[in-house]
Amino acid sequence: MDINTKLLKKNAFRVTKKRGMTASRVRVPGGHLEAIYLPLLQNIAETYGNGTVHITSRQGFEIPGIAFENMPQVNELLQPIIEGLDINQQVPGKGYSAAGTRNVVACIGNRVCPYACYDTTGFAQRIEKAIFPNDLHFKIALTGCPNDCAKVRMHDFGIMGMTEPQYNIDRCVNCGACVKVCKKKSVGALQEVNYKVKRNADKCIGCGECVLACPTRAWTRGKQKLYRFTLFGRTGKKNPRLGEDFIKWVDEDSIIKIILNTYDYVDSYIDPAAPGGKEHIGYIVDRTGFEEFLTWAMKDVQLPEIAEVYTPIYWKGVKY
Amino acid sequence: MGFYFTKDGMNAVLKRLMDEYLVYAPIRMIGGGAFSDTNSVRYGQISKISDIIFNQKSEYSFKEILLPLSQTLFFFTEDQVKEAEAPKKGAIIFLRSCDLHAVKRLDEIYLRNGFEDYYYKRLRENVKFILLGCQNPFENCFCVDMQTNTIDTYDASIEQAGDGYVMDNHCNAWESLLSSHCLNQQDVQPSHVTETGVHVKIPDGLSIDAANSKMWDEYDDRCINCGRCNFVCPTCTCFTMQDIFYTDNGKVGERRRVAASCMVDGYTDVAGGGSYRKKNGQRMRFRVLHKVYDYKERFGYHMCVGCGRCDDICPEYISFSHCINKLESVVKEVGDNNA
Incomplete structure (x- = not known):
C-alpha cells in the first residue's frame, strides 16, 4: 500500500492506530448545523466507516473505521455537507481543502442562550469564510458572554461577547x-x-x-456589538497556558482583520523545521517578541474609540 | 363622528396635534429587549402614524407617562423650594381598552382616594386618550372576564383599515381638524375582543381568610421578587420618596418620587428594622388579593384589568391568571379549616 500521509492529513483524514484505516473529520463552524446533514453523516459511517461517529472536542464530527481506499468515495459523500455548511473548497468533490486551521468553535450563543451578547454561530461562520482553507495551525473559539462556556482562553484567539450597558x-x-x-x-x-x-x-x-x-x-444593551479578544492560550506539552486579554471592547471587523494579519505574521516567522509544519502561534510570539507580533497584527486595523488594547502582554501557565 | 384617513391624511392630523401635544404610543425599540438582538414594544413618543405598533401588546404600559418611573417633584436649597416644571405641552396617549379602564383605577387612587395628588392631576388634566381597537386578543389577555374589553370614554379611537385608518371621534375640539384631513366620513365602531384564550374565575366566596391559605407558599421559591409584574402593570400605583442631596453641594438637592413594587425587598420595611412580608409567597398573596379582592372591597370593582402583562413578562413563568384560578380551591381550603 502506498499512501501519501501528508496529503491525506491536509484532506482532513488521519493516520490511525489500525494499519490501512483512516477517519474523516467533518468541519461544523460554530458547532451548529441543520439536522438534514445528520443522516448523511450516518450514511458515510454505515457505508464506509464502522458504524460509529465521534463528536470531536472542536465541535465537528469524526467518522472512524474508513479504509484508505474508500477516501475518494467518502469525499464524494461529504460534498453536500461541505456545500451545505458553506465551507470554502478548492476542488469540488475532493473533500476538505485543508485541515491545519481547525474548526471554529462556538458556544450556542444568542440563538438560544439569554446570556449571550451576540450570534456566536453567525460570527464563527463569518470567520470560517475569511480564514479557511489554510494549512497553518490556528485555533479560534467564540463564546457569547464572559461566562466563557466555550473556554476560549484555551485557544489562539478567544472571542468573548460583551455588551456595553x-x-x-x-x-x-x-x-x-x-x-x-x-x-x-x-x-x-x-x-x-x-x-x-x-x-x-x-x-x-x-x-x-x-x-x-x-x-x-x-x-x-449598547447598539454596537463589542467583544473581549484574548490571545494565544494553548493546550499541549511544553507550556499550556490561558489566553491573555488583548483588546477589550473590540469590534467584529477588527477581530477578523487581526486574525488574517496573524496568518501573514506566522507565514513569515514559523520555524521552517517545525514538525509537520505545525507550531502554536504563541511559541512564535515568544521567539519574535510581542512588539513584532503587534506591528503585524494591527496593520490597517481601525479600532473603535472605546477599544482598550492591553500591551505588553505576559503569559503564565505551566512550564515543563 | 367617524372618519376614514389615508396614511398621509392621518400624518397631517398628527402633525397638527403635535403643536399642542406630546404624542405617545406603543413603538418598537430596536435592540430594546433584555436579550441581545431582541426588540421591545414600549411606550414612546411618535412622529408619524406608522411608528405605532398596532399588532403587538406593549411590554410596559402607558402608565409611565402619567406616573413617571422616576419623577423629580421639587428642588430645595437651605431656605427655598422650587417646584419642578410640568411638561409644557399636554399629551395624547394611544392605548387599548384594558388600559383605558386602568386609567380609571389610577384616577381612583390619585384623584378620588381622599385627596387629589397635585403632580398627577397637573399631568392628567392635559391628557387625551385615543383608543386602539383590538381585533384579536393577545397571549395571556383576559379582558373579557374582567369586563374591560369595551369602553366608550375615549377622546377618539383608531384602527388600521386597509392602507388607511378609521377613527371615531368624541372630542369636539378635534372635529374640524379631522373632517378637513379625512378621505370620507363614515360610521366607525372600534373593534373589541369578545373571547380570549385565557379565562379567569374569581370565586364569589373570596374573603380575607384566603390570606391564610397554604397555596401561597408555592411562590416562596418560585418567585424571585424582581417586581417586573408590578412595573408592567397598568394599575399598580405604589411609589416611594427619595430626598437627594447633590454630591457637589450637600446643602441643596431634590425630592423624587419613584415607582415602588410590593414584590421587591424593602417595600414593607419600617423603622426599627421590621419587615412585614419577607416571604415571596406572602408578597404574591398581597399583590394578587389586592388586584382581585381588597381593591374591590373599597371601590366596588376589581383593580386588575386583565391585560396579562404580568404573565407576559415574568421570567419565572408565574402566571397571575393561573393563580386567580386557584382561588376557588383556596376558598374551599380555608372554609374547611374554619369549619
Missing part, C-alpha cells in the same frame, strides 16, 4: 437588582449613589447581567 437614569427606581447581581454573579462594578446607580466602566466586563436583572429597562 446603557443606563437610562429616568427609568431607574433603585430596586437594587443590578447592584446585587453584579456583586454576586459578576465583578461588582455597580454602586448605588444617591438612589441611582453608578457604573465603574474600568471594572465592568460587559457581561450584561445588569440588563438581564433590570425590571424596568433602565439598563439596556
Whole structure:
C-alpha cells in the first residue's frame, strides 16, 4: 500500500492506530448545523466507516473505521455537507481543502442562550469564510458572554461577547437588582449613589447581567456589538497556558482583520523545521517578541474609540 | 363622528396635534429587549402614524407617562423650594381598552382616594386618550372576564383599515381638524375582543381568610421578587420618596418620587428594622388579593384589568391568571379549616 500521509492529513483524514484505516473529520463552524446533514453523516459511517461517529472536542464530527481506499468515495459523500455548511473548497468533490486551521468553535450563543451578547454561530461562520482553507495551525473559539462556556482562553484567539450597558437614569427606581447581581454573579462594578446607580466602566466586563436583572429597562444593551479578544492560550506539552486579554471592547471587523494579519505574521516567522509544519502561534510570539507580533497584527486595523488594547502582554501557565 | 384617513391624511392630523401635544404610543425599540438582538414594544413618543405598533401588546404600559418611573417633584436649597416644571405641552396617549379602564383605577387612587395628588392631576388634566381597537386578543389577555374589553370614554379611537385608518371621534375640539384631513366620513365602531384564550374565575366566596391559605407558599421559591409584574402593570400605583442631596453641594438637592413594587425587598420595611412580608409567597398573596379582592372591597370593582402583562413578562413563568384560578380551591381550603 502506498499512501501519501501528508496529503491525506491536509484532506482532513488521519493516520490511525489500525494499519490501512483512516477517519474523516467533518468541519461544523460554530458547532451548529441543520439536522438534514445528520443522516448523511450516518450514511458515510454505515457505508464506509464502522458504524460509529465521534463528536470531536472542536465541535465537528469524526467518522472512524474508513479504509484508505474508500477516501475518494467518502469525499464524494461529504460534498453536500461541505456545500451545505458553506465551507470554502478548492476542488469540488475532493473533500476538505485543508485541515491545519481547525474548526471554529462556538458556544450556542444568542440563538438560544439569554446570556449571550451576540450570534456566536453567525460570527464563527463569518470567520470560517475569511480564514479557511489554510494549512497553518490556528485555533479560534467564540463564546457569547464572559461566562466563557466555550473556554476560549484555551485557544489562539478567544472571542468573548460583551455588551456595553446603557443606563437610562429616568427609568431607574433603585430596586437594587443590578447592584446585587453584579456583586454576586459578576465583578461588582455597580454602586448605588444617591438612589441611582453608578457604573465603574474600568471594572465592568460587559457581561450584561445588569440588563438581564433590570425590571424596568433602565439598563439596556449598547447598539454596537463589542467583544473581549484574548490571545494565544494553548493546550499541549511544553507550556499550556490561558489566553491573555488583548483588546477589550473590540469590534467584529477588527477581530477578523487581526486574525488574517496573524496568518501573514506566522507565514513569515514559523520555524521552517517545525514538525509537520505545525507550531502554536504563541511559541512564535515568544521567539519574535510581542512588539513584532503587534506591528503585524494591527496593520490597517481601525479600532473603535472605546477599544482598550492591553500591551505588553505576559503569559503564565505551566512550564515543563 | 367617524372618519376614514389615508396614511398621509392621518400624518397631517398628527402633525397638527403635535403643536399642542406630546404624542405617545406603543413603538418598537430596536435592540430594546433584555436579550441581545431582541426588540421591545414600549411606550414612546411618535412622529408619524406608522411608528405605532398596532399588532403587538406593549411590554410596559402607558402608565409611565402619567406616573413617571422616576419623577423629580421639587428642588430645595437651605431656605427655598422650587417646584419642578410640568411638561409644557399636554399629551395624547394611544392605548387599548384594558388600559383605558386602568386609567380609571389610577384616577381612583390619585384623584378620588381622599385627596387629589397635585403632580398627577397637573399631568392628567392635559391628557387625551385615543383608543386602539383590538381585533384579536393577545397571549395571556383576559379582558373579557374582567369586563374591560369595551369602553366608550375615549377622546377618539383608531384602527388600521386597509392602507388607511378609521377613527371615531368624541372630542369636539378635534372635529374640524379631522373632517378637513379625512378621505370620507363614515360610521366607525372600534373593534373589541369578545373571547380570549385565557379565562379567569374569581370565586364569589373570596374573603380575607384566603390570606391564610397554604397555596401561597408555592411562590416562596418560585418567585424571585424582581417586581417586573408590578412595573408592567397598568394599575399598580405604589411609589416611594427619595430626598437627594447633590454630591457637589450637600446643602441643596431634590425630592423624587419613584415607582415602588410590593414584590421587591424593602417595600414593607419600617423603622426599627421590621419587615412585614419577607416571604415571596406572602408578597404574591398581597399583590394578587389586592388586584382581585381588597381593591374591590373599597371601590366596588376589581383593580386588575386583565391585560396579562404580568404573565407576559415574568421570567419565572408565574402566571397571575393561573393563580386567580386557584382561588376557588383556596376558598374551599380555608372554609374547611374554619369549619
